[in-house]
Amino acid sequence: MPSRHVLVRRPGPRLAEGLVTHIDRRPVDAALALCQWETYVRTLRAHGWHVTEVPAADDCPDAVFVEDTMVVFRNVALLARPGADTRRPETDAAREAVRALGCSVNEIRAPGTLDGGDVLKIGDTVFVGRGGRTNAEGVRQLRAAFEPLGARVVAVPVSRVLHLKSAVTALPDGTVIGHPPLVDDPAAFPRFLPVPEESGAHVVLLGGGKLLMAADAPRSAELFADLGYEPVPVDIGEFEKLEGCVTCLSVRLRELYA
Numbered sequence: 040m041p042s043r044h045v046l047v048r049r050p051g052p053r054l055a056e057g058l059v060t061h062i063d064r065r066p067v068d069a070a071l072a073l074c075q076w077e078t079y080v081r082t083l084r085a086h087g088w089h090v091t092e093v094p095a096a097d098d099c100p101d102a103v104f105v106e107d108t109m110v111v112f113r114n115v116a117l118l119a120r121p122g123a124d125t126r127r128p129e130t131d132a133a134r135e136a137v138r139a140l141g142c143s144v145n146e147i148r149a150p151g152t153l154d155g156g157d158v159l160k161i162g163d164t165v166f167v168g169r170g171g172r173t174n175a176e177g178v179r180q181l182r183a184a185f186e187p188l189g190a191r192v193v194a195v196p197v198s199r200v201l202h203l204k205s206a207v208t209a210l211p212d213g214t215v216i217g218h219p220p221l222v223d224d225p226a227a228f229p230r231f232l233p234v235p236e237e238s239g240a241h242v243v244l245l246g247g248g249k250l251l252m253a254a255d256a257p258r259s260a261e262l263f264a265d266l267g268y269e270p271v272p273v274d275i276g277e278f279e280k281l282e283g284c285v286t287c288l289s290v291r292l293r294e295l296y297a
Contacts, residue, residue, distance in 0.1 A: 042295040043246070045083055046136055047288065048093040050076050050103040057100040057281040058123055060171065060201055065280045072277035076103065079251075079273050079288055086245040086271070088291075091140065094132045101126055103278070104287040107154040107172075107202075108133035111142065112165065112185045113294050118146035119153045122172030126154075133290075141295060145184050153177035156202030156287050161213045165190045166228070168203025196223040201282045207231075208242050208286060210250070210268065216240055216259075234259040241284035243291065245271060251285050 055067040084090055096102035101123075108130045110117045116137040118130050130146075138144050147153045157168035158181070165185055167178050182192040199221045200206045207217035207228070215228035217240045225231040234240050239259020243251040249269045252260060260270035275285060 041293045043088045044091065044140055044292040044295055045088045046091050046093050046105055046133065046290040046292070047076075047080055047083075048103055048105040048133075049073075049095050051095055051097040051100065053097065053100040054103065054277075054281070055100070057104075058125070059280075059282055061199070061205075062280075062282060067277050067280050069277075072103075075273070075275050075277055076288065079275065079285070082251060082271060082273055083245075083289065086249060086251075088245075091136055093136045096129050096132065099126065099129050101281070102129045104156070104281075104283055105129075105133060106204075106287040106290050107156050109137060109290060110153070110155050110158045110160075110165075110181065110185075111137070111290065111292050111294070112160065112190055113188050114142055115184065115188060116142040116144050117153075117181060117184050118144060119155050120147035120149065120151055120177065121154050122152040122174070122177075137290075137292075140292060142292075147177055147180050150174070151176035151180045153181060154202055155290070156204050157197065159203055159207060159209060159215075161209050161215070163189055163191055165192045166203060167192060167194050168197035168206075169194045170197030170203075172202060173197075193227070195227040198223055202287070204241065204286045205282060205284065207240055210242065210263070210266070211244055211248060216242070234262060238279065238284065241286055243285050243289070253279065253285055255279075 239256035
C-alpha cells in the first residue's frame with residue numbers, strides 16, 4: 040500500500056522576517072502562527088498521516104515552508120537548491136530526515152536552482168514552474184533525475200505568483216485547479232478548473248476524497264463539495280501573509296514502499 044508519511048517543520052522565532060515577493064508585507068503574529076501550525080499538524084495526524092518533524096532551523100525565517108526543500112518521486116528525494124540564497128541552509132536537516140525514511144537522495148547543484156513549491160506531481164506527470172525561484176538548469180536537473188524513473192516532466196511558466204503551487208494544485212482525479220488571474224497559462228494543463236478564490240487553488244489530498252484547504256476559501260470549498268469531495272478547512276492566515284499555503288507547510292511522501 041502507498042505510504043502516508045509527511046515531513047513538517049516548526050515555525051521559528053524569526054518567522055515574521057520571511058521573504059515576500061508578490062504581496063505587500065504585513066505584520067505576522069508568531070504565537071498565532073504556531074497555533075495554526077499545530078492545528079495543521081494535528082489535522083494531518085487525524086487523517087492517518089505519520090508525521091516526522093524536521094529539526095527546526097531558527098536562523099531561517101522561511102524554514103516552516105518545508106516543501107521547498109525537496110521534491111520526492113517514487114523513492115528518490117531530489118534536494119532543492121532554493122532560488123533565494125538565504126533559504127539554502129534549510130535543506131541540510133531535511134536531507135537527513137528524508138534519508139531516515141528510506142529515500143535515495145539526489146540534489147540540485149549550482150548553477151541550478153529549484154524550489155519544491157514549483158513542482159506539481161499528477162500521477163507520473165511532473166509539472167515544474169519556470170520562474171523566479173526555479174531556473175532552466177534546475178528544470179534540466181529535475182528532468183535528468185526523474186525521467187529515468189518514468190516521470191514525464193513538463194515545464195510551465197510562472198510569473199504572477201511565488202511558486203507554481205501558489206497558482207495551481209490538483210484534485211484527486213488529476214484536474215488542475217487555479218484562480219485564473221494568477222495562472223500564466225491554464226492551457227498548459229490537460230484539465231483546468233477555475234476556482235473563485237486565490238487560496239481555493241491550494242489543496243492537499245488527505246485520502247478518501249478529503250481535501251485539506253485554507254479556511255478562507257468558502258466558495259471554493261462549496262465547489263469541491265458539489266464535485267463530491269470533502270473539504271477539511273484549516274486557518275493558515277499568518278502563513279498566507281508570507282505567501283504560504285497548505286501545500287508548502289509539509290512534504291507528503293506517498294510512494295514509499297516497504
